[in-house]
């Protein structure tokens with residue numbers, strides 16, 4: 169077997185920096201918008217939601233350009249690498265295979281990633297609306313009745329609850345002039361405390377609310393979520409590129425890459441051989457791969473002969 173080195177898959181991280189920075193600044197701007205509102209009013213709510221929507225819409229073209237450029241690039245790199253490897257292991261090219269399928273895969277993953285982005289933006293708007301709902305509840309002191317229906321993380325619910333409950337307790341207080349009196353906190357004081365709580369929680373802007381596969385809703389900062397999602401989809405599309413090439417070259421077996429520090433969820437995949445069709449008597453079907461977001465693992469085509477050669481080589485070296 170020819171021993172030429174495969175073109176390596178370039179790391180995806182550096183390509184995601186621009187996206188990450190863009191969403192970090194979007195996040196900051198949204199934070200400034202919502203925190204500029206001190207007391208609830210329908211007018212303020214409308215104004216801010218419109219601003220946030222406009223801001224997010226303004227980035228649609230950049231998002232689309234990002235998805236188009238990066239999905240294609242990631243796909244092509246994995247595809248080229250797989251083709252080299254398939255030639256190395258002596259796979260047989262199916263001349264009837266239609267290369268238009270490559271383009272279809274690229275389009276599919278571009279649309280998937282762009283769709284992910286759009287849905288995430290909807291959750292941002294949802295969170296902004298939630299902010300105003302909470303602010304309204306707090307302003308009207310009606311929170312007990314309806315907070316239980318809110319889906320915001322418990323930090324906010326409990327925090328608002330605590331502030332309002334404690335604020336309602338009549339305590340000894342002292343005026344600036346030094347006169348003692350007994351009173352509960354005013355609405356203004358309570359609103360101010362709630363605003364501080366929001367600033368602390370939303371200041372970090374875990375604005376994206378995603379229902380994960382395990383059924384748990386998680387909140388993410390916009391910048392880190394967009395980066396993670398792009399990276400995950402790009403890896404998925406690279407896996408798909410290898411599948412497409414293997415189909416073209418009538419090859420069924422693939423090996424998962426080996427890393428120095430595989431995570432727990434990848435332990436079952438690390439360095440193992442899988443069958444793409446699931447029809448192989450010895451090797452299991454490759455399913456649910458990459459197994460988790462941000463996964464660094466990828467697959468390379470292999471074959472029974474290649475595996476045998478590698479084993480012999482290893483036993484000689486031992």
Ligand SMILES: [Zn+2]
Pocket residue numbers: 431433434460462463464465
């Ligand atoms: Zn992994």
